[in-house]
Amino acid sequence: MKRRWLVLFLALCVALLTFAGGAKESAKTRLIYMTAGDTNMLALGQNVLGPGFQQKYPNVSVATIHTGPGNAGSQRILEKILAEAEAKKEVWDVDVAMVHEIFMKWAMEKDLLLPYAKDLETWKYVTSPFAKVSLGVKIEGYGMPMFHSQTALAYNPDVVKDPPKNFSELKEWVKKNPGKFGYNGIKGGMSGVSFVVGWVYAETGKYKKYAVEGPFDKEEVNTWEKVYNELREFNKYVTITGGNVGTLDALNRGEIWMGPVWVDMFFTFMNEGKMDPKTRLVLPEPGMPGQPMFFVIPKKAGNAEMAKKFVEYVTSPPVQAKEIVQRFNWYPGIDGSFIKDSVPAEVFNKIYRDVTPQDLQKKGLSFPLAQYFDAMLESYEKWIK
Amino acid sequence: MTTSTSITRKGLKVPSYILLLTPAVIFMLLMYAYPFLASIIRSFLDKSGTFSLENYVKTLDLYTKDIAFTFSVTVFNTLCTAILAILLAVYFRIRQNRITRILSALYKLPLFIPFVVVAQMMNSFLAPHGLLNVALAQLGLINLQRPLQLFNFTGLSFGFLWKQVPFAVLIMHGGFQMIDNSYIETARSAGAGMGKVITRVLIPMNKSSILVSLVLVYSQIVGTFTLPYMLIGGKIPTTITVDIAHRVNYFRDFGVANALGVFSYLIVLLTAWYYLKTKLGETK
Numbered sequence: 001m002k003r004r005w006l007v008l009f010l011a012l013c014v015a016l017l018t019f020a021g022g023a024k025e026s027a028k029t030r031l032i033y034m035t036a037g038d039t040n041m042l043a044l045g046q047n048v049l050g051p052g053f054q055q056k057y058p059n060v061s062v063a064t065i066h067t068g069p070g071n072a073g074s075q076r077i078l079e080k081i082l083a084e085a086e087a088k089k090e091v092w093d094v095d096v097a098m099v100h101e102i103f104m105k106w107a108m109e110k111d112l113l114l115p116y117a118k119d120l121e122t123w124k125y126v127t128s129p130f131a132k133v134s135l136g137v138k139i140e141g142y143g144m145p146m147f148h149s150q151t152a153l154a155y156n157p158d159v160v161k162d163p164p165k166n167f168s169e170l171k172e173w174v175k176k177n178p179g180k181f182g183y184n185g186i187k188g189g190m191s192g193v194s195f196v197v198g199w200v201y202a203e204t205g206k207y208k209k210y211a212v213e214g215p216f217d218k219e220e221v222n223t224w225e226k227v228y229n230e231l232r233e234f235n236k237y238v239t240i241t242g243g244n245v246g247t248l249d250a251l252n253r254g255e256i257w258m259g260p261v262w263v264d265m266f267f268t269f270m271n272e273g274k275m276d277p278k279t280r281l282v283l284p285e286p287g288m289p290g291q292p293m294f295f296v297i298p299k300k301a302g303n304a305e306m307a308k309k310f311v312e313y314v315t316s317p318p319v320q321a322k323e324i325v326q327r328f329n330w331y332p333g334i335d336g337s338f339i340k341d342s343v344p345a346e347v348f349n350k351i352y353r354d355v356t357p358q359d360l361q362k363k364g365l366s367f368p369l370a371q372y373f374d375a376m377l378e379s380y381e382k383w384i385k
Numbered sequence: 386m387t388t389s390t391s392i393t394r395k396g397l398k399v400p401s402y403i404l405l406l407t408p409a410v411i412f413m414l415l416m417y418a419y420p421f422l423a424s425i426i427r428s429f430l431d432k433s434g435t436f437s438l439e440n441y442v443k444t445l446d447l448y449t450k451d452i453a454f455t456f457s458v459t460v461f462n463t464l465c466t467a468i469l470a471i472l473l474a475v476y477f478r479i480r481q482n483r484i485t486r487i488l489s490a491l492y493k494l495p496l497f498i499p500f501v502v503v504a505q506m507m508n509s510f511l512a513p514h515g516l517l518n519v520a521l522a523q524l525g526l527i528n529l530q531r532p533l534q535l536f537n538f539t540g541l542s543f544g545f546l547w548k549q550v551p552f553a554v555l556i557m558h559g560g561f562q563m564i565d566n567s568y569i570e571t572a573r574s575a576g577a578g579m580g581k582v583i584t585r586v587l588i589p590m591n592k593s594s595i596l597v598s599l600v601l602v603y604s605q606i607v608g609t610f611t612l613p614y615m616l617i618g619g620k621i622p623t624t625i626t627v628d629i630a631h632r633v634n635y636f637r638d639f640g641v642a643n644a645l646g647v648f649s650y651l652i653v654l655l656t657a658w659y660y661l662k663t664k665l666g667e668t669k
Contacts, residue, residue: 072634106637185619187631192619240620242508242536253514255532377635381447385621 031306034065034080035098036073037293040268040328042066045098048323053313060306070190074103081112081298092300096307101291104134104143105370114297115141116308122315125334129366130292136214136369143294144311147264147330150290150364151194152281152355154251154266155258163258166285167202171230173258174237182239182247182256186380189244193377195260196231197367198288200376203227207286207365216371221379228383235384252276260288263355267329281354287363292333318342325351331360425650428643440644452648454622455607458538459652462545463603469546470553471595475583477554478561479569489558495551504615507544511535511616536616544612549605553598560594561587596663600656607649625649 033050035041045064053062067076077097084092099107107113117123117131118141128148132140153170155163159180164170174181184192201207204227206220239256241247247259248266252275261281269275295311297304313319320332321342329351332339336357340348355364367373431437444452473492477485495503510516518532527533535543564587572586588595610626617623625645632642 070634072630075634075637183619185621187623187627188614188619193635239513240536240617242615243618246508246615249508250512253512255513374636378447385447385450 029060029303029306031060031062031303031310032065032093032095033062033097033310034067034077034094036067036069036077036100036103037098038069038265039066041098041293044323044328048327049310049314049319052319052323053310056313057306057309062310071100071102074100074106078103078106078112081107082110084298084300085110085112090300091302092298093302094298095301095303096310097296097298098146098293099143099296100293101130101134101367102370103296104139104294105137107296108137108139108142112299113142114299114301114304116297116304116311117141117144120144120308120312120315122312122334125315125317125338127335128292128333131294133212134294135367135373136211136371139294143296144315145292145294145333146314147324147328147333148290148292148364149330150263150283150355150360151191151198151260151288152263152266152283153258153288154248154261154279154281156251156254156276157278157280159257163280163282164284165282167199170284171234174234177257178237179239180257181237182241182250182259184241184243184247186377188240188242188246191244191247191260191262194289194367196380197373197376198260198284198365199231199234200224200227200368201289201365202284202286203230205286210368210372211289211366214369214372216369216375220372221375224376224379225383228379231380232384248275251279263290263351264328264330267351271329283355283359283363285363287365289365289367290331291367421650424643424646427639428647430640432640440640443641444644444648448625448628448645450622451625451628452645452652454538455625455649456652458541458545458624459603459606461538462542462549462606463599465542465546466549466553466602467595467599469550470557470598471588473550473554474557474561475587477558478564478587479579492551492554495548496555498548500548500609500611501615503544503548504612507540507547507612508615511540511543537620541613541616544616545606545609548612549602552605553602556594556598556601557591560591564590596660600660603656604653607652 031053033045035045042064045062045066050062050064054060067073077094077099081092081094081097084094117126123144126145128145130148131143131145132138134143153163164173170181183195186193186196201210204210204224209220239250241250241256241259244262244265247256247261248269250256251259251261252269263281266275266279266281270277270279295314297307297311301307314323315334317334317338320334321339324330324332325339325343326347331351368376428440429436429438431439477489498506508515512518513532513534514529517535518527518529521527521533522529568586568590569582572582577585608626609624610630613624614627614630618627625648629642629645632638632645
């Protein structure tokens with residue numbers, strides 16, 4: 001009997017403590033930050049941005065929720081916000097989200113976003129054209145770029161003495177070195193997709209039309225048969241790897257000597273000792289696409305004001321310099337000139353050694369307008385069977 | 386169903402078992418039947434929501450090869466699983482010594498390893514300069530300049546078998562254990578060799594659990610995404626599941642994704658039909 005009372009007493013204590021803890025918690029503002037992207041995005045939110053922001057605003061606790069890599073991750077964020085909109089909820093759960101370019105198109109179509117970016121103190125540092133138009137959709141004011149990712153060709157300088165400077169040199173190179181160029185097709189991750197888009201730009205010479213000016217013209221798509229036939233021929237000499245990481249792994253194991261990679265993943269692998277430090281990068285003419293990831297605030301976010309402060313914090317020059325460039329090796333979301341002084345020269349030089357700021361300006365291309373993008377991916381499936 | 390639900394309207398008495406069944410039935414209808422039917426219906430709707438075969442035309446135009454590939458991977462691996470699992474389960478049934486005890490503890494390991502981990506393991510194990518090729522090269526069996534290429538049908542099958550054979554053995558072994566020793570002894574005393582005992586006594590008597598395990602293995606292979614995605618995601622051909630993910634992630638095209646889904650239902654339907662036919666045959 002005595003024991004039963006003791007158990008009851010203990011249970012009560014636990015319950016009281018929990019409630020007390022809960023009450024204390026609720027006095028704080030809980031900022032829900034949902035992020036797409038690889039696991040590094042979760043680490044960034046949980047270990048860096050959240051704690052940093054909480055230090056500045058002790059009354060806020062940032063809860064980072066991770067949805068997964070690639071467009072699929074952004075898709076899940078869209079589904080969550082869309083569900084809340086369709087359920088006609090007055091206050092939505094997600095306060096701020098980190099998303100890919102394609103999300104901007106989806107969310108703008110459904111009118112799910114708050115135009116907030118121009119209210120920010122840090123908006124004046126943003127010069128990237130990606131913050132104005134994304135995949136042909138006007139997004140100015142709705143998204144704030146946190147960083148810019150770029151794809152380039154990584155190569156092993158021990159065996160590749162003179163890396164190809166453009167796509168036609170690459171075509172010759174693979175014929176001389178069959179199986180030594182590797183990419184992950186279009187279903188295994190975005191570095192492969194980026195390579196294919198770069199290929200179409202190079203073969204057609206119509207980057208401006210497909211990615212900047214538009215409009216979508218179906219006749220253009222019909223002219224691509226030759227472009228993809230060439231790519232099919234090219235594929236005979238290459239290795240198809242198992243994903244973005246698969247390409248990096250294959251490079252590192254010496255299975256392939258060259259392949260398209262995300263520059264930030266490449267440097268992260270190197271920092272973690274998973275990539276031979278000798279490996280170099282080259283951005284072939286006319287260039288390859290990259291993309292930013294954006295901060296967005298859902299239209300009916302519960303803590304929109306605090307969310308703005310959070311975005312402001314992350315896009316401030318000190319945080320951009322220390323966390324985005326130095327720690328994660330991304331290119332900054334704001335104009336690089338505002339952070340140059342805050343980043344140690346060696347980091348700046350490492351990141352910009354092979355792909356210089358001039359290269360980025362000239363050859364850091366954008367992904368095509370959404371309809372062309374769809375058509376490019378589908379053409380790959382249609383002609384390369 | 387209709388005969389068992391004898392609800393007496395006059396007294397408004399609902400048999401208690403109906404009440405007990407209701408939550409489960411509602412759950413099944415809501416969580417399984419509705420999405421299943423909805424996906425079939427939506428595969429026949431175009432983007433504007435009107436009836437059309439557009440999704441099927443596109444599916445057949447772009448993915449026929451992948452559908453055939455999925456079907457062949459599934460059938461091949463189910464057959465291989467059947468052979469290997471029966472051999473192992475029979476071995477565990479007939480021989481009981483220290484080796485089988487160690488083996489029967491070991492073979493269960495893959496059951497607890499998720500597909501995504503298996504995929505990553507296979508990725509580094511089967512890679513051109515992966516563990517397997519390097520080991521073979523060390524033994525002088527292959528030249529590392531021209532390693533075995535295993536990120537294809539072969540490697541995928543290896544991954545599936547590694548994961549599925551233990552699962553099938555687990556179910557089959559239970560069935561074999563139920564067979565009394567006397568049957569085996571009788572057969573042997575009547576002059577049957579070990580081969581005959583296995584094919585004429587053990588397998589026929591354990592037919593139902595063999596069948597169940599293979600139906601489960603078959604449908605799991607059709608529906609697995611991570612292993613093919615991580616091993617042969619970017620290759621041509623690839624599996625239906627990778628294509629479904631591609632349609633949804635890059636195009637938000639649920640129409641073609643649903644149509645691809647319907648093809649995977651059709652592939653699974655084959656076994657379901659065979660399974661039901663056999664089961665009904667047994668009850669007769």
